[in-house]
Amino acid sequence: xxxxxxxxxxxxxxxxxxxPDAGVGEIASAAGxxxxxxxxHFPSRLDLIRALTERAVTEMSAMFAEVNASAAAPDxxxxxxxxxxxxxxxxxxxxxxxxxxEYGAAIHGLLGPVDEFLADLVQQGQDSDVFARHLSAGVxxxxxxGAVFAIADNDLSxxxxxxxxxxxxxxxxxxxxxxxxxxxxxxx
Numbered sequence: 288x289x290x291x292x293x294x295x296x297x298x299x300x301x302x303x304x305x306x307p308d309a310g311v312g313e314i315a316s317a318a319g320x321x322x323x324x325x326x327x328h329f330p331s332r333l334d335l336i337r338a339l340t341e342r343a344v345t346e347m348s349a350m351f352a353e354v355n356a357s358a359a360a361p362d363x364x365x366x367x368x369x370x371x372x373x374x375x376x377x378x379x380x381x382x383x384x385x386x387x388x389e390y391g392a393a394i395h396g397l398l399g400p401v402d403e404f405l406a407d408l409v410q411q412g413q414d415s416d417v418f419a420r421h422l423s424a425g426v427x428x429x430x431x432x433g434a435v436f437a438i439a440d441n442d443l444s445x446x447x448x449x450x451x452x453x454x455x456x457x458x459x460x461x462x463x464x465x466x467x468x469x470x471x472x473x474x475x
Contacts, residue, residue, distance in 0.1 A: 292328045294318055300339055300378060307384040311335070336390045340397040343379040347372050351404045361412030362462050366453050366470045368408070369435055373449040376439045383436040405432055412460065419461025431456040 298318040302309045311332055315325045329335035350371040354364055369376075386394045405428035412418030418427065435452040450471050457467035 291320065291324065295320065295325055295328060295335075296338060296342060299335055300381065303339075303381040303385070304378075307381050307388070333390060333393060336385060337393055337397060339379065340382060340394050343375060343382060344397055344401055346375045347401050348404075350375070351401075355404075361408055361415060361417045362457060362460070362466065363470055364408055365412070365431075365457060365460065368405075369453045369456060370449060373435075373439070373452060376435050376452070377448065380436050380439040383433065383440065402429070405429075409460065417462065421461070427460060431459040434459055 295314065295318045299314045302314050302317050306313075311325050311329075312322050314335070315322045318325070325335070329338060351368065354367045354371060357364060357367065359367065382394055382398075385391070386398075402425070406425040409418055409428040409431070410424035413420050413424055413427075421427075422430065434456045438448055438452045438455060441448075453471040454464075454467045457470065458464060462470075
């Protein structure tokens with residue numbers, strides 16, 4: 288039962304990644320099941336989207352815990368966050384598109400822990416004069432994190448895309464370009 292549910296979620300993220308408006312029938316077909324099976328696990332498309340979001344939040348939260356345990360400077364921590372979550376951001380990039388649509392409130396609510404972690408990190412950076420102060424920490428973190436998802440949405444290769452996401456988001460946070468490039472260059 289869980290195997291089928293997981294397969295449906297795996298396929299759903301791929302199908303929705305290609306077409307955020309894809310329906311349950313398309314997801315079921317791609318997963319090799321009938322619509323009734325999908326609805327047996329997810330009573331509505333919203334329930335499916337919520338499950339995808341919860342899965343993404345779980346994966347990202349685990350990575351945030353690893354980064355938070357380091358005693359690195361806020362800009363280095365930001366790069367570590369982007370480096371670790373790049374595969375997750377790339378895989379779940381459809382959530383950015385869906386967040387702007389009819390499922391926005393549900394996705395936004397579930398992404399609360401992610402948003403809080405990023406805002407706290409940006410606040411640390413602002414408090415230590417590493418990040419710009421022209422926007423509040425909450426807004427600035429969303430702008431910089433949105434850039435990561437925007438780059439992921441353009442389907443750049445993992446190595447090129449991750450580096451571009453690191454540098455671009457750091458620049459948006461107000462980190463000088465030479466420092467952003469150096470920090471991104473230090474990542475494995």
